[in-house]
Amino acid sequence: MPDENFTQKINKKMYRAGMASIYSQLAREGRLMVVDSIKVDSPKTKLFAAKLKSMNLSNVLVIADEVDDNLYLASRNLPGVLVLEPRYADPLSLVHYSKVLVTKAAVEQLKEMFA
Numbered sequence: 001m002p003d004e005n006f007t008q009k010i011n012k013k014m015y016r017a018g019m020a021s022i023y024s025q026l027a028r029e030g031r032l033m034v035v036d037s038i039k040v041d042s043p044k045t046k047l048f049a050a051k052l053k054s055m056n057l058s059n060v061l062v063i064a065d066e067v068d069d070n071l072y073l074a075s076r077n078l079p080g081v082l083v084l085e086p087r088y089a090d091p092l093s094l095v096h097y098s099k100v101l102v103t104k105a106a107v108e109q110l111k112e113m114f115a
Contacts, residue, residue, distance in 0.1 A: 062075065086110050
């Protein structure tokens with residue numbers, strides 16, 4: 001029967017512990033980078049791509065405390081780049097991207113979420 005569903009419900013405590021351990025593992029592997037902020041002055045993909053290239057990032061998940069229109073519009077057409085707010089970060093995205101770029105304010109939000 002191909003329609004079988006094998007998903008399992010995980011309680012919040014286990015989910016938080018799992019997410020915390022993923023962040024720890026990323027930090028140990030040197031795949032987690034923290035920056036003061038990531039702002040884009042205009043919604044130009046080329047500018048954002050150049051900023052990521054200067055940081056030597058190509059396949060990256062960006063977790064920003066605040067995703068404004070400029071940042072969203074500048075990043076949406078870039079292959080291998082996903083920009084999220086902390087509450088939308090999920091385990092699959094964290095593991096999928098080779099680097100995770102987080103703003104300092106987003107780190108504080110993540111600490112509150114997974115403490």
